[in-house]
Amino acid sequence: MDRPICKNSDMDAVSLKNMIRDKAKAHGFSLCHVTRPEIRNIHRGALEYWTNAGMQGEMAWMAEPVRLDRRKDPATMLDGVKSVISLAMRYTPPEHSLDEARSRKHSGVITAYAHGADYHDIMKKQLKALAFELDTLLGVHNQRIFVDTAPVLEHAIAESAGLGWQGKHSLTIQKNLGSWFLLGEIFTTAELEPDQPASNHCGSCSACIDICPTQAIVAPYVVDARRCISYLTIEFDGFIPRDLRPLMGNRIYGCDDCQVICPWNGHAAKEGVQFDDLLTPKGENILPDLVSLLQLDEEAFRIRFRKSPIRRTRRRGLLRNVCIAMGNSGEADFIVVLLDALHDGEPLIRGHAAWALARLTAPVNRQMVLSALAEQADHEKEPAVEQEIQSAINDIRGV
Numbered sequence: 129m130d131r132p133i134c135k136n137s138d139m140d141a142v143s144l145k146n147m148i149r150d151k152a153k154a155h156g157f158s159l160c161h162v163t164r165p166e167i168r169n170i171h172r173g174a175l176e177y178w179t180n181a182g183m184q185g186e187m188a189w190m191a192e193p194v195r196l197d198r199r200k201d202p203a204t205m206l207d208g209v210k211s212v213i214s215l216a217m218r219y220t221p222p223e224h225s226l227d228e229a230r231s232r233k234h235s236g237v238i239t240a241y242a243h244g245a246d247y248h249d250i251m252k253k254q255l256k257a258l259a260f261e262l263d264t265l266l267g268v269h270n271q272r273i274f275v276d277t278a279p280v281l282e283h284a285i286a287e288s289a290g291l292g293w294q295g296k297h298s299l300t301i302q303k304n305l306g307s308w309f310l311l312g313e314i315f316t317t318a319e320l321e322p323d324q325p326a327s328n329h330c331g332s333c334s335a336c337i338d339i340c341p342t343q344a345i346v347a348p349y350v351v352d353a354r355r356c357i358s359y360l361t362i363e364f365d366g367f368i369p370r371d372l373r374p375l376m377g378n379r380i381y382g383c384d385d386c387q388v389i390c391p392w393n394g395h396a397a398k399e400g401v402q403f404d405d406l407l408t409p410k411g412e413n414i415l416p417d418l419v420s421l422l423q424l425d426e427e428a429f430r431i432r433f434r435k436s437p438i439r440r441t442r443r444r445g446l447l448r449n450v451c452i453a454m455g456n457s458g459e460a461d462f463i464v465v466l467l468d469a470l471h472d473g474e475p476l477i478r479g480h481a482a483w484a485l486a487r488l489t490a491p492v493n494r495q496m497v498l499s500a501l502a503e504q505a506d507h508e509k510e511p512a513v514e515q516e517i518q519s520a521i522n523d524i525r526g527v
């Protein structure tokens with residue numbers, strides 16, 4: 129006879145976990161696994177190595193000792209926590225190939241998870257609903273839900289829970305589904321039977337390392353955020369290093385290259401995995417028109433992205449990225465809107481517009497662009513933008 133393993137439930141271990149999985153599925157989660165609230169030494173060591181090397185860039189909170197300790201010890205996130213339920217919600221992969229996306233000179237590329245609604249909102253709602261049902265199922269217990277924003281080492285937890293392994297690009301991969309999913313967790317004081325950790329199936333593959341446009345995967349499983357386009361376009365709130373701008377192409381919010389190239393995603397596609405997800409793609413965020421984006425004022429930006437994760441960059445961050453994409457396009461017809469952007473109220477946008485203008489200027493419009501830059505330089509009050517304008521003038525003059 130099966131032994132009840134959860135003090136909070138009179139169900140046997142397997143039935144209980146199956147019931148939790150069924151409920152998770154009903155709330156839109158494709159994968160649901162359980163682990164103890166512990167981080168394996170290999171992941172703790174990797175986190176220390178990463179932060180000691182400063183690879184978190186300006187995400188200073190990641191290296192704060194208190195938050196670092198919390199990441200390394202999930203038990204600090206909920207008093208008396210005994211189990212962590214790791215959950216994955218799928219999203220639709222990009223509908224365009226990397227070549228197709230790159231060839232669309234007038235469009236920006238947005239990471240697939242941001243094509244639809246904000247996953248934080250949707251996953252939180254579904255996690256709350258699932259947690260509410262667990263209250264009935266597990267009886268007296270405490271629980272907390274997490275989606276992305278708390279100091280939780282979610283990929284390490286997913287691997288320990290057997291949900292999938294952490295690939296060399298640092299994201300979680302599951303054999304059948306590939307990596308097109310986002311993770312969330314429920315921490316509970318109920319004692320559930322843990323699953324076996326996942327084994328790694330990257331083998332000798334290095335496709336993600338080889339394709340990365342900025343060589344951000346500096347070693348297998350080590351992504352230097354300071355070079356990663358996802359970090360630069362979403363998290364980083366400053367002037368993007370000049371040497372990295374040309375490598376960003378037309379990616380304006382995130383980057384999926386290392387996932388698109390991963391053979392496990394190819395396998396999932398061949399298997400016809402259905403992405404009947406809740407994070408429904410929204411047409412206007414798939415390869416959007418760059419000119420329309422650069423013409424958004426604060427109000428228009430707020431309205432367009434109010435339910436999208438893209439609001440995270442704020443207008444200034446997104447339009448900064450748009451300027452870079454225009455500068456990388458080779459399309460001189462962007463010059464007109466970039467000249468307008470040179471007078472934008474946001475220094476970040478003015479500075480990157482100057483850079484883009486220098487990249488697109490040809491003999492036929494050289495004088496006109498130089499005059500506009502010189503005129504703006506006369507009024508410019510921000511030292512960082514002054515520098516950008518001077519560099520642009522020097523580049524055009526070939527100094």
Ligand code: SF4
Nearest residue numbers: 340356357383385386
């Ligand atoms: S998201 Fe893009 S830039 Fe970042 S590691 Fe992957 S391929 Fe490289």
Ligand code: SF4
Nearest residue numbers: 295296330333336390
């Ligand atoms: S591309 Fe290859 S090395 Fe990279 S995560 Fe996928 S299987 Fe692993």
